[in-house]
Amino acid sequence: MRKPFRDQIERLALIEDNFCTSIYIPTHQYGQEVSQGKDGIVLKNQLKEVVEKLNQKGAPQDVIDAITNPINDLLDDTSFWNHQNNGLAILANPGGSEIIKLDESVEKHNSVSDRFYLVPLISQLEFHKEFLILALDAKNIRLFHATKNQIEDITGNIQDFPPKFRDVVGHDYEPASLQYRGQQEAQGHAMYHGHGGSDSDRKSEILQFFRRINEDIISFLRETDKPLIQIGQDYLLPIYQEGNQYINLVSEHVTVHPAELNDDEIREKAWGKIEHELSQEKNNAIEWFEEWQGTGKTSTNVKEIVEAAYQGRVDVLFVNLENNDPQGKFDTETGKVVIAKNDGGGSLINLAAVITFLKGGKIYGINSESESDQPTGIKATYRY
Numbered sequence: 300m301r302k303p304f305r306d307q308i309e310r311l312a313l314i315e316d317n318f319c320t321s322i323y324i325p326t327h328q329y330g331q332e333v334s335q336g337k338d339g340i341v342l343k344n345q346l347k348e349v350v351e352k353l354n355q356k357g358a359p360q361d362v363i364d365a366i367t368n369p370i371n372d373l374l375d376d377t378s379f380w381n382h383q384n385n386g387l388a389i390l391a392n393p394g395g396s397e398i399i400k401l402d403e404s405v406e407k408h409n410s411v412s413d414r415f416y417l418v419p420l421i422s423q424l425e426f427h428k429e430f431l432i433l434a435l436d437a438k439n440i441r442l443f444h445a446t447k448n449q450i451e452d453i454t455g456n457i458q459d460f461p462p463k464f465r466d467v468v469g470h471d472y473e474p475a476s477l478q479y480r481g482q483q484e485a486q487g488h489a490m491y492h493g494h495g496g497s498d499s500d501r502k503s504e505i506l507q508f509f510r511r512i513n514e515d516i517i518s519f520l521r522e523t524d525k526p527l528i529q530i531g532q533d534y535l536l537p538i539y540q541e542g543n544q545y546i547n548l549v550s551e552h553v554t555v556h557p558a559e560l561n562d563d564e565i566r567e568k569a570w571g572k573i574e575h576e577l578s579q580e581k582n583n584a585i586e587w588f589e590e591w592q593g594t595g596k597t598s599t600n601v602k603e604i605v606e607a608a609y610q611g612r613v614d615v616l617f618v619n620l621e622n623n624d625p626q627g628k629f630d631t632e633t634g635k636v637v638i639a640k641n642d643g644g645g646s647l648i649n650l651a652a653v654i655t656f657l658k659g660g661k662i663y664g665i666n667s668e669s670e671s672d673q674p675t676g677i678k679a680t681y682r683y
Contacts (some may be wrong), residue, residue, distance in 0.1 A: 304420075304427045305398065310416050312653045318358050318393045320349055320366050321416035321429075323408040326383040326400075327358075333381060339374050342387070345409045346370050352411040365393045373398070390415045402426055402448040412645035418618055418652045422634075422664035428577045432569045433516070434557035435531030435539055437464055437472045437505060440512055441557070442526075443565065446572075450566035458518045463467040466505040469509050502538060510542040517545055528573050530565060534555050549576055580665050584615045588680050599678045601625055601647045602636040608654040609634065612681045616655045617665045624648050648677050655679075 322345045326338045346367060353363050370389060373379055383411065386401030392415075402424050405419045431441040432450070440461035441454045454460060464472040516527075527545055529536055530553035540548070551572040557565060591597050598604050607613050609629060626644035628637050652662050 305424065307397070308417060308420050308424070308656065309395065311390055311420075312417055312657050313390065314394075314415060317357065317413055318353060318362055318366065318392055318460065319412055319415045320353070320389075320391045320410065321412075322346070322370070322387075322389040322391075323350060323405045323416075323419050325404045325407070326380075326385060326387045328383055328385070333383070336377075336380060338383065338387075339380055339498050341407065342370070342389075343374055344665050345407065347373075349411060350465050352409070356410075362393045365398070366391045368395045386419075388403055388420060389400055392468070397470050401489065404585050408552055410646070412649075414645055414653060416646060416649050417656075418646070418649050418662075420617070421652050421662045422658055425578075425581070425663065429525050430566060430569070430573055430577065431520070431527040431529075433529050433539075434565060435509075435535045436557055437508060437535065439558065442516065443562070443569075445566050445569060452562065459517045460519070462508075462511055462515070464508055467508045472508075479508055485519050502612050505535070505538050506542050507651055509539045513539075513543055513545060520545070521582075526573060526576065528552060528558050530560075530569060531556065549573060551576065580661075584661065584663065584680070585617070585665075588615070588617070588678060591680060596681050596682070596683075597679065601651065601677050602627070602638070604677055604679045605629055605636045605647055605651045605654070606634060607679065607681060608651050608658065608660070611658045612683060613651070613655045613658070613679045614658045614682040615680045616651060616662045617678045618652055618661055619649050619665045624676060649679060651679075 305358045309555045324338065324341045324343070324345060327333055332338050348366060349524050350363060353366065358366075361630045370391065382400055384400040386403060386405040388397075388399040389403055390399070392399045399420070401419075401423060408419065408663065409414065415614070423636045429444065429446055432445055434441040441452060442457065442460075444451045464470075524547055526547045527548045528549050528551060529539060531539070533613045535552065536552050549572075553570065553572055554567075560568070588597055598607065604613060604616070605627075606629070608616070625647045626639040627650075628639060628644050629635075629649045629650060630637055638644070655662055
């Protein structure tokens with residue numbers, strides 16, 4: 300799995316320079332945009348505008364060359380354009396450049412300011428939410444780290460994991476020895492039937508094995524709060540749930556034999572089940588904003604929000620780039636925002652997002668029709 304997306308954003312957010320150049324374009328994985336080089340043409344046009352802005356800011360030619368030469372090299376790189384995702388971000392200053400292929404599409408944008416324009420990257424964190432997948436097969440347990448578009452098998456990162464079934468219960472696992480009937484006993488427990496030995500003995504052995512699995516996972520994930528979703532055969536899932544003690548095991552699960560799927564198919568099926576649960580946090584935050592309006596714990600004033608962000612008071616920030624994006628600066632001496640007249644300013648929405656991100660707040664993208672009616676394109680809830 301590639302370098303953690305959040306770490307990239309944090310490093311870029313800490314950079315301040317007079318000529319921080321940001322370019323975003325939507326890209327394509329196939330079609331005329333690829334075969335006819337249309338994405339490259341879009342970047343070329345964005346680069347022309349960037350050169351004009353650098354000249355307007357008085358950038359020396361060596362600075363312009365340092366920023367634009369690496370981007371120019373991409374324009375005719377057929378291999379580069381043949382291997383794109385859905386969006387492209389290029390962040391460059393005289394000290395170097397970073398090219399990031401994005402899983403989700405973005406609107407065209409270019410800017411030159413004292414900070415990189417990171418709102419589109421920060422907004423994509425919603426699609427980089429991390430979760431864990433436990434593939435349950437008593438003969439082949441696997442643990443995955445995943446996001447919407449990526450998956451990594453981390454089973455080998457856990458020492459001596461998974462344990463062998465016979466080392467836990469005293470004999471090898473017999474796959475056909477226990478089958479789930481899909482019925483309920485009077486006491487409300489799932490019923491099983493097997494071959495050789497009682498049903499309760501077979502279930503107890505699997506439960507004992509899964510409890511050991513759970514202990515190893517909890518020990519490995521001691522400091523994480525990532526949600527864990529199960530994927531496995533229907534007779535195994537309720538047994539693992541009974542033995543589970545991991546606090547963030549989600550109620551949803553995927554009922555299928557994981558051996559029938561490749562890793563990407565496992566990711567897709569798990570995401571289809573867990574997406575709603577991951578998005579619920581955003582829905583709750585929107586409800587809290589609406590509930591707390593008028594209490595002093597919310598704001599839609601961009602100047603107030605930027606100032607509160609520097610104070611570490613912004614808990615959740617909502618940004619809508621379709622609306623007005625005022626330009627300005629934060630004066631560190633006065634602790635106030637100064638709205639820019641002609642020059643010397645950058646996007647205040649971006650500034651609010653960057654500082655909120657660095658101070659540990661949450662940032663969500665919103666749209667005008669369903670999630671925001673604020674003409675400023677920004678709203679926030681405060682910690683205090």
